Amino acid sequence: MNEKVRFVQGNEACVEAAIYAGLDFFAGYPITPSTEIAEHLSSRLPGKGGTFIQMEDEIASMCAIIGASLTGNKVMTATSGPGFSLMQESLGYAIMAEIPCVIVNVQRGGPSTGLPTSVSQGDVGQALWGTHGDHAIIALSASNHQDVFAMTIEAFNLAETYRTPVILLLDEVVGHMREKLIIPEDGEIPLVQRLRTSVKGGVDYHPYLPREDGRLPMSDFGGEHRYNVTGLIHDMWGFPSGNPAVAHGLLRHLVDKIWNNVHQIARYKEYYLDDASTVLISYGSSARSALHLVQNRRQRGERLGLLELQTLWPFPASIVRDRCASAKHVVVVEMNMGQIFKAVKMAVNDPGKVFLANRIDGVFITPTDIRNILRLIRGKGV
Amino acid sequence: MEKCRLIFSGSGGQGVITAAIILAEAAVIYEGRNAIQSQSYGPEARGGATSSGIIISDSEIFFPKVNQPNVLVCLTQESYNKFHTVIRPGGLLITDTRFVQTSRKVDARPRDLPLHYTVMEKIGKPIVLNICMLGAVVGMTNLVKAESILKVLEKRIPSSFMEMNRKALDLGINMGKELAS
Numbered sequence: 001m002n003e004k005v006r007f008v009q010g011n012e013a014c015v016e017a018a019i020y021a022g023l024d025f026f027a028g029y030p031i032t033p034s035t036e037i038a039e040h041l042s043s044r045l046p047g048k049g050g051t052f053i054q055m056e057d058e059i060a061s062m063c064a065i066i067g068a069s070l071t072g073n074k075v076m077t078a079t080s081g082p083g084f085s086l087m088q089e090s091l092g093y094a095i096m097a098e099i100p101c102v103i104v105n106v107q108r109g110g111p112s113t114g115l116p117t118s119v120s121q122g123d124v125g126q127a128l129w130g131t132h133g134d135h136a137i138i139a140l141s142a143s144n145h146q147d148v149f150a151m152t153i154e155a156f157n158l159a160e161t162y163r164t165p166v167i168l169l170l171d172e173v174v175g176h177m178r179e180k181l182i183i184p185e186d187g188e189i190p191l192v193q194r195l196r197t198s199v200k201g202g203v204d205y206h207p208y209l210p211r212e213d214g215r216l217p218m219s220d221f222g223g224e225h226r227y228n229v230t231g232l233i234h235d236m237w238g239f240p241s242g243n244p245a246v247a248h249g250l251l252r253h254l255v256d257k258i259w260n261n262v263h264q265i266a267r268y269k270e271y272y273l274d275d276a277s278t279v280l281i282s283y284g285s286s287a288r289s290a291l292h293l294v295q296n297r298r299q300r301g302e303r304l305g306l307l308e309l310q311t312l313w314p315f316p317a318s319i320v321r322d323r324c325a326s327a328k329h330v331v332v333v334e335m336n337m338g339q340i341f342k343a344v345k346m347a348v349n350d351p352g353k354v355f356l357a358n359r360i361d362g363v364f365i366t367p368t369d370i371r372n373i374l375r376l377i378r379g380k381g382v
Numbered sequence: 383m384e385k386c387r388l389i390f391s392g393s394g395g396q397g398v399i400t401a402a403i404i405l406a407e408a409a410v411i412y413e414g415r416n417a418i419q420s421q422s423y424g425p426e427a428r429g430g431a432t433s434s435g436i437i438i439s440d441s442e443i444f445f446p447k448v449n450q451p452n453v454l455v456c457l458t459q460e461s462y463n464k465f466h467t468v469i470r471p472g473g474l475l476i477t478d479t480r481f482v483q484t485s486r487k488v489d490a491r492p493r494d495l496p497l498h499y500t501v502m503e504k505i506g507k508p509i510v511l512n513i514c515m516l517g518a519v520v521g522m523t524n525l526v527k528a529e530s531i532l533k534v535l536e537k538r539i540p541s542s543f544m545e546m547n548r549k550a551l552d553l554g555i556n557m558g559k560e561l562a563s
Contacts, residue, residue, distance in 0.1 A: 176421070289445050
C-alpha cells in the first residue's frame with residue numbers, strides 16, 4: 001500500500017497539511033464541525049515535537065497562539081462560528097502587532113450557536129470585518145481535500161510572508177466528508193519560513209521598521225532582543241504612540257501590505273471560462289455543486305463556466321471583473337445571504353447581470369438548486 | 383460499474399458508518415478508484431436512524447451527497463421507514479429479516495436477508511453484523527474485491543478480532559452471491 005494515498009476527512013487533510021507546513025504549536029477548544037482537527041492534532045503533534053494545548057475557551061486559544069508565534073513558532077487554532085466570534089478581539093491584536101498565525105474556521109450554521117451539525121458559509125463577511133478598526137486580512141477557502149491540503153500550507157506561507165493572521169474558511173461538508181488525499185513528498189510544496197532579523201543581540205532592533213520590500217524581520221520574543229508588543233498604535237520600536245503621523249503610517253502599512261499584493265495573494269481555479277456565456281462564481285464546498293453542474297451541462301453544449309475563488313480576502317476584484325467581462329450572466333453560488341455576491345457586484349462592470357444562487361437552511365446546495373436559478377434568470381421558469 | 387451511490391442506514395451503534403468508511407477506503411486505497419463517504423452528524427448518530435452515503439466512481443466526484451442511491455441498506459425498521467423512499471427506481475434495497483418489516487411497495491429490487499440471524503448463529507457476536515452486511519453488498523454488486531476489504535480491516539482492527547470479521551464477511555458475501563441473480 002502507498003502510505004501517501006489516504007482516505008480522510010477534510011479536517012484530517014488540514015491536520016496533515018499543518019504538520020507538513022511545520023506547525024509547532026496548536027491551542028484550541030474543540031467545536032463541531034472542526035473537532036477532528038483538534039482531535040487528530042492532539043495525537044499527531046506531540047509525536048512531531050510540537051505542542052498541543054486544549055485551552056479553556058477560544059479567547060484563550062487565540063491568545064495562546066499569538067504568544068507562541070511571537071516566540072518563533074508556527075501556530076494554528078481551529079474553531080467554528082461561535083468560537084470564531086470569541087477570537088475576534090485578539091485577532092485584531094494579532095493584526096495590529098503583526099503576528100503570523102493561522103485560524104481555521106470550519107463553518108456551520110449561524111448566528112450564535114445556530115445549526116451545529118449543518119453546513120453554511122455565513123462567516124465569510126465576519127472573516128473580513130469581524131474585528132474592529134480599519135485593517136486588512138487574508139482569508140482562504142477550499143473545495144476538496146487536495147486543495148484543503150494546499151490552502152492550509154498557503155495559509156502558513158502567507159502568514160509568514162505578510163506577518164499577518166490568515167483565516168482558512170472551510171465548511172461542514174468539506175470538513176466532515178471523506179475522500180482521497182495524496183500527501184506530497186517533503187519539499188514538493190515550498191514552505192515559507194520565519195524571516196528573522198540579522199541584527200545582532202545587544203544592537204538596537206526595530207521590530208516594526210519595514211524593510212524596503214515592506215517585510216518586517218522578526219526576533220523571537222524573549223530571545224536576543226528586548227522589544228515591546230502592544231495593541232495600541234505603536235512606533236517602530238513597538239512602543240505606544242499618539243503621534244498622528246505614526247498612526248497614519250501604521251494604518252496605511254497594515255492595509256497596504258495586503259491590498260498592494262492582492263494579485264500575489266489571489267488563488268483561484270478556472271473551468272471553461274474561455275467561451276462561457278454564464279459564469280458561476282463559487283468557493284468551498286458549494287463550488288463542488290457548481291462544478292458538477294458545469295461538467296454536466298457542458299456535455300450538452302451549454303456554455304457554462306466556473307471561477308472558483310480560493311482567496312476570498314483580499315477580494316481579487318480585477319480578476320473577477322476580467323473573467324466576467326464577456327459573460328451574459330454571472331451567478332454567485334454560496335451558502336449565505338450573498339456575502340461574496342456583494343463583492344462580485346462591486347467588482348464587475350455591469351452589476352445588473354450578477355445573480356445569487358444560495359441556500360441558507362443548513363442543507364447542502366445541490367446542482368439542481370443552481371440549475372433552477374439559471375432557468376429563472378433565463379426566463380424559463382422552474 | 384461507472385458510478386455507484388449507496389446509503390447504509392441503521393441505528394447509531396450498529397456500525398453502518400464504519401462499514402461505509404471501510405467500503406469507500408477499500409475502493410480508494412486498494413482499487414485506485416474515487417470515492418466519497420459522508421454521514422449524518424446530528425444526535426441520531428448516537429441512536430435513532432443514522433445513515434452514511436458512499437459514492438464510488440471511476441471518474442472524479444464533485445457533488446458529494448447521495449440523493450438517489452443505487453443501493454440502500456436498512457438495518458432497522460426506523461431507518462427503513464425514514465429512508466426507503468429515497469432509493470433510485472430499480473435500485474437494490476437490502477433489509478435485515480429480523481429487524482425490518484418491508485410493508486410498503488417501492489420500485490426497487492428488495493432483498494430481505496437474515497443477516498442478524500446468521501451472524502448470531504454462526505459467530506454469536508452481533509458486533510460483526512455490519513461486516514456481514516458489507517459482505518452481502520459486495521457479494522451482490524461486486525463493487526470491490528473481498529481482499530481489498532480484508533486489507534482495510536487488517537489495518538483498522540486488532541488482529542485477535544480479524545478471524546471473526548473475516549468469517550462475517552464470508553457469510554455476507556455468500557448470502558449476497560446467492561441472491562445476486
